[in-house]
Amino acid sequence: MWGAPVSDRAKSIMLLGGGELGKEVIIEAQRLGLRTIVADRYEHAPAMGVAHEAYCLDMLDEEALRALIVRVSPDLVVPEIEAIATKVLVELEQEGFTVIPTAKAALLTMDREGIRRLAAEELGLPTAAYRFADGLEELEAAVAEIGVPCVIKPLMSSSGKGQSVCRRQEEAAGCWNLALEGARAKKMRVIVEAFVPFTSEITLLTVRSSSGTVFCPPIGHIQQDGDYVESWQPHPLSEGQLREAQSIALKITDALGGYGLFGVELFVTSEGIVFSEVSPRPHDTGMVTMVSQDLSEFALHVRAILGFPIPSVELLTPGASATLKAVREGEDFLIGGMDEALSLPRTQIRVFGKPLSKPGRRMAVALSSADDVETARSRAKQAASLLKVEWSN
Ligand SMILES: Nc1ncnc2c1ncn2[C@@H]1O[C@H](COP(=O)(O)OP(=O)(O)OP(=O)(O)O)[C@@H](O)[C@H]1O
Numbered sequence: 001m002w003g004a005p006v007s008d009r010a011k012s013i014m015l016l017g018g019g020e021l022g023k024e025v026i027i028e029a030q031r032l033g034l035r036t037i038v039a040d041r042y043e044h045a046p047a048m049g050v051a052h053e054a055y056c057l058d059m060l061d062e063e064a065l066r067a068l069i070v071r072v073s074p075d076l077v078v079p080e081i082e083a084i085a086t087k088v089l090v091e092l093e094q095e096g097f098t099v100i101p102t103a104k105a106a107l108l109t110m111d112r113e114g115i116r117r118l119a120a121e122e123l124g125l126p127t128a129a130y131r132f133a134d135g136l137e138e139l140e141a142a143v144a145e146i147g148v149p150c151v152i153k154p155l156m157s158s159s160g161k162g163q164s165v166c167r168r169q170e171e172a173a174g175c176w177n178l179a180l181e182g183a184r185a186k187k188m189r190v191i192v193e194a195f196v197p198f199t200s201e202i203t204l205l206t207v208r209s210s211s212g213t214v215f216c217p218p219i220g221h222i223q224q225d226g227d228y229v230e231s232w233q234p235h236p237l238s239e240g241q242l243r244e245a246q247s248i249a250l251k252i253t254d255a256l257g258g259y260g261l262f263g264v265e266l267f268v269t270s271e272g273i274v275f276s277e278v279s280p281r282p283h284d285t286g287m288v289t290m291v292s293q294d295l296s297e298f299a300l301h302v303r304a305i306l307g308f309p310i311p312s313v314e315l316l317t318p319g320a321s322a323t324l325k326a327v328r329e330g331e332d333f334l335i336g337g338m339d340e341a342l343s344l345p346r347t348q349i350r351v352f353g354k355p356l357s358k359p360g361r362r363m364a365v366a367l368s369s370a371d372d373v374e375t376a377r378s379r380a381k382q383a384a385s386l387l388k389v390e391w392s393n
């Protein structure tokens with residue numbers, strides 16, 4: 001039970017991070033009459049445009065983050081990105097704040113080391129072989145131990161930033177420099193992972209709610225340079241593969257705890273399912289659920305974190321998503337090609353409304369459905385290819 005969004009009896013959620021995923025979370029929260037607050041590192045972040053209140057701050061600044069959360073005092077603190085001063089969230093949780101799904105989940109998934117050690121060393125889940133390195137010398141030793149090809153990633157980064165594949169021992173120095181450029185944190189430590197020869201990769205959206213855990217049908221996806229470009233649902237798996245995937249997802253999400261939706265990233269290999277990582281929040285590849293499911297991943301997240309039951313999730317139709325990325329930096333761009341893209345059947349577009357384009361930055365997504373996944377994929381890809389970030393000069 002709660003009152004009007006601006007009343008004293010309102011229920012409020014505060015998102016830490018206000019990108020394209022947060023924007024949809026806010027819209028779903030608005031639909032249930034919540035008071036919505038967004039914080040992010042820059043002004044006019046997508047979710048800010050649809051929220052009641054917005055704040056701009058460096059979310060890695062412990063003091064600033066603590067002061068803001070205490071001042072706003074929301075009913076639910078909902079991390080939307082990894083790069084947050086999670087130590088503050090742990091303290092605030094102890095002081096009585098509710099952090100979604102839990103402060104521990106935010107802390108462990110903030111850097112790749114926390115979640116990897118939990119998954120591989122505590123839970124015994126299958127993962128790629130890995131090492132950590134704090135400098136170039138350690139990195140070279142780690143690459144020699146793991147062997148090539150291997151994947152090198154800053155501990156704190158997302159959407160593939162700073163990530164590279166090292167194919168020869170001599171490439172290690174170049175990979176270190178790339179990681180330095182892409183890392184969001186000042187402290188630099190990387191993970192070196194053996195390259196997993198997967199046949200496909202999936203996201204298993206897993207929802208923990210007051211009525212238990214439910215799984216969405218698997219989402220298949222394709223990544224380029226560590227960032228997703230295309231996703232589709234359902235992705236076909238054998239009964240055995242699905243059981244294995246769900247068992248891994250259940251173990252990791254039970255260990256993180258709390259209510260909410262998780263994106264469990266898994267590699268499908270000829271030897272079995274391999275755990276990659278998990279987001280304790282909606283996942284970029286899950287944007288497809290806006291057209292394919294009765295409840296999108298955003299609706300599911302909001303419903304779960306409010307403590308409501310989720311007895312089932314229904315796939316209404318096969319669906320697909322494909323992204324539009326910018327190639328240039330600047331504010332003076334136009335998103336074009338919408339007429340053409342929207343001429344395709346069963347196709348929608350979400351333009352995120354980011355105020356600044358940057359090379360590789362995701363600016364919009366095309367969503368299509370069809371009677372089969374292949375048709376949905378080709379429609380979404382075609383729609384995305386018709387969209388353009390245009391410049392007048
Ligand atoms: N060990 C690996 N072997 C093979 N491919 C890998 C490996 N690690 C990462 N990749 C590829 O790079 C992609 C991105 O990796 P990862 O999910 O770890 O990065 P990320 O920056 O956290 O991305 P996001 O934030 O989008 O989830 C994976 O989806 C996969 O395609």
Ligand SMILES: NCC(=O)N[C@@H]1O[C@H](COP(=O)([O-])[O-])[C@@H](O)[C@H]1O
Pocket residue numbers: 017018019020021022080081158159283284361362
């Ligand atoms: N893979 C994680 C992911 O997709 N996160 C989404 O991207 C935003 C950051 O985008 P930006 O870097 O363009 O500001 C985040 O706020 C979140 O919505």
Ligand SMILES: [Mg+2]
Pocket residue numbers: 265277
């Ligand atoms: Mg990932």
